[in-house]
Amino acid sequence: MSALRIFSYLPNPRIAKATITARLCGVTLDVRGASVPELKHWLWDFDAHVMSDAERASLEHLLRTAKKGFTSTLYKTEAFLEAHPFGTVPAAFSPDGKVGIFESNSIMRAVARLGHDDAKLYGDDPYSASRIDSFLDASLLFARDTQIYVLALWSGSIAAEAHRSAEQAFATYMGGIERALQGPAGFLVGERLTLADICFVAEMTLFHNELPHADLLQGLALRPMLSAASRAEFPKAFAHFERLRAMDAIAPDIEPYLQALGKH
Ligand SMILES: N[C@@H](CCC(=O)N[C@@H](CS)C(=O)NCC(=O)O)C(=O)O
Structure with missing residues (x-):
């Protein structure tokens, strides 16, 4: 089972902070996402996924104007915004979806804390x-x-x-x-x-x-x-x-x- 789920546009060097750290300290990540233009067809949520046309039509009330890096409107659920108050990606979640971790540096730190300590990636005192x-x-x-x-x-x-x-x-x-x-x-x-x-x-x-x-x-x-x-x-x-x-x-x-x- 993965220790952390991360949703983002891909590829994204900011995700690399987490994936490199995960490789070095033995953490399994569940990374999901797609290219920037494709993410306008995704539901931004713990259960992030590409929406069908029917689902998109039924969720128009979730549409929000993007602030940075996206020119389109985006479908962000209330639960996503509760977990990620700034509404940005990369967006990480604890495996049960209850804890949102935002800012790629903090996501990387979370991976280091979840991993084994041998690499000492986060210092030793x-x-x-x-x-x-x-x-x-x-x-x-x-x-x-x-x-x-x-x-x-x-x-x-x-x-x-x-x-x-x-x-x-x-x-x-x-x-x-x-x-x-x-x-x-x-x-x-x-x-x-x-x-x-x-x-x-x-x-x-x-x-x-x-x-x-x-x-x-x-x-x-x-x-x-x-x-x-x-x-x-x-x-x-x-x-x-x-x-x-x-x-x-x-x-x-x-x-x-x-x-x-x-x-x-
Ligand atoms: N400093 C943040 C940057 C996050 C960020 O600005 N994400 C932008 C994309 S580059 C975003 O999610 N924009 C969505 C929006 O504005 O609605 C990090 O390192 O994670």
Whole structure:
């Protein structure tokens, strides 16, 4: 039996935070979902599923306007919104559906708590666990500001202001990651892989959605952030990303997504 059910659009690097962690600490997940355009035909619920035409017609009263990442209306049940008050995916549930866990970092932490402790992915004392939390919080700030940028790129129009604030968020985040990697430890928190690294590789992967939009940026005379100049400014951060994405426990969730972006 799975220890956690997760509903999301797929593929989603934020889900990879949970699936990588699950692989490393022996947790079985029940992941369900479909591509972004398909999710408008799904019932957003603990029992998330594709609806038949008849079911859709009978549930029109559940339709709600999406706020982020979806241009359509979505069918969200009251029970879904009770479990997930912000109405977002990825949306995780305890196996009985009674507890909703939202925010991909928290879903990843839940997987680490449910799994065996051998991997020590969430640190080995209150101090290291809290330092890992510090990286997760910093990653969420980066993710929030750059999500606006990535969604704008996919919409085909990007305001200079959105580009500027993503640039600031990128510089702040990568500056911190670069500094954290100055010592000999090799990982963000200590000498082994932790949730801090898994979150970093997943958020950076999502940020690679910049790559297919090089022409749009060039046309607007806006600088891409995944550039040779950034690599020169943040060499350790980029090298860490390359090292992480190649790891056996990480590559299966990350590489196909990056390869697909490269093909655009
Ligand atoms: N910081 C959140 C981001 C979640 C999020 O913004 N999800 C968007 C899709 S990218 C969503 O579910 N939107 C649904 C809506 O706006 O109704 C996480 O890491 O889980």
